[in-house]
Amino acid sequence: MEDGCVWKGEVRYLEQHQDTECPAYPVMCEKCNKDGILRGKLKDHQNPILGDCEAVQGPCPFSQIGCPKTDVEIPHPTQPNSKSSPHPARFKFLTLRSKVQIFHPQPGSNYPPPSQVQISHPTQPGSKSPPIPTRFKFSTPPSHVRIPHPTRQLSNSSTPGTDHSQMPVGYLEDVDRGTVTGAASSEQRVPADASLSSNEYTRRVTNIENRTADHEVLLVENNRTMEEVRRDLGNIRRQLDTTQESTRRHDRRIESIEHTLALRNVTLADLEEYVRQQEFSSYDGQLLWRISDYARKRNDAVTGQQVSFYSPCFFTSRYGYKMCARIYLNGDGMGRGTHISIFFVVMRGQYDALLRWPFRQKVTFMLLDQDNVEHVIDAFRPDPNSSSFQRPRRETNIASGCPMFCSLAELNNHAYVRDDTMFLKIIVDTSDL
Secondary structure: OOOOOOOOOOHHHHHHHHHHOOOOOEEOOOOOOOOOEEHHHHHHHOOOOOOOOOOOEEOOHHHHHOOOOOOEEOOOOOOOOOOOOOHHHHHHHHHHHHHHHOOOOOOOOOOOOHHHOOOOOOOOOOOOOOOOOHHHOOOOOOOOOOOOOOOOOOOOOOOOOOOHHHOOHHHHHHHHHOOOOOOHHHOOOOOOOHHHHHHHHHHHHHHHHHHHHHHHHHHHHHHHHHHHHHHHHHHHHHHHHHHHHHHHHHHHHHHHHHHHHHHHHHHHHHHHHHHHHHHHOOOOOEEEEEEEOHHHHHHHHHHOOOOOEEOOOEEOOOOOOEEEEEEEOOOOHHHOOOEEEEEEEEEOOOOHHHOOOOOOOOEEEEEOOOOOOOOEEEEEOOOOOOHHHOOOOOOEOOOEEEEEEEEHHHHHOOOOEEOOEEEEEEEEOOOOO
């Protein structure tokens, strides 16, 4: 059940369990006939001191101040005080005794010491007033300190102390009305329902203490829960630190793999370039250069996106000079915008140390007419004093050649460009090598 019963069993025994032993099942109090009390809370309800059962029997609440009775019904704030109840008289007597005992005169005052204070009790002839208990008899006080008391009869003049009715009710009623003069009259008036108020205050204090105890239990539980949360938070933080460290290690590993992959990509690109060069390279000093996508490359040259590009390299022999050509489809220098410019480039080779320098071989350029009618041909001899033909110290030397190789207007007169393709041939004289 939701109220705290943890019983588990077969369904057929559930009704028997509820009728006999379930602590969370509501039952009726057999004393006050109050319904809806949980069986587990029934003992607390019938507790003679802290319970709220209106019919429970228990010790008299005034047993601490001398009441000898034990089987007296506990009074409740909702029940009116009986006029025949002797507890108010006993409570007033105790209050009067406390007032007389706590009176202490200050030095230099006109009030007599407590040893000289007495309570006068004038007695009319024939009265049956009981004697005042000996613990309230003092020596004769001065005339200005008197507590007058009219003559009254007390009911049940049996042996003092055997019943509540034997208490000095008469003069205690005078105290209640404020007719007592002297030090005692300066104290606060004791209410007639003091016993009920005391029980009500006791019950309220008990309830507050119970609620405080419940709050303390909840506080301890909350502290324990908070401690568990702190431990869990610490574990989560450690796990987070471990995860972050693992993530950093993985990031470093990924960076290392990416770096290795980049190096391999560069190596692969070099190999692809080498294979491509080997496919188009020649070792007889001649290169037939096929230029495809002429229209796109011409447009790139005009717009400036790529004004020039290189041909595949070629060699004069297996261990000879390494060379290539560079072409400007929109011209360069003096031929910009009007001619096609083509240049010869000496490249650094693996066997340059065994070759003769500067480079002196004749170079011929040919733009082939695909109808074999009229080729465009131009040739030049290298200048030995030019840095373009010295032994290369970098990957390539400065290009040198024909800036006005072929007029752009001539391209439309013959079949130099067909199917968006152009052919160029570069010939290096190797006769004297």
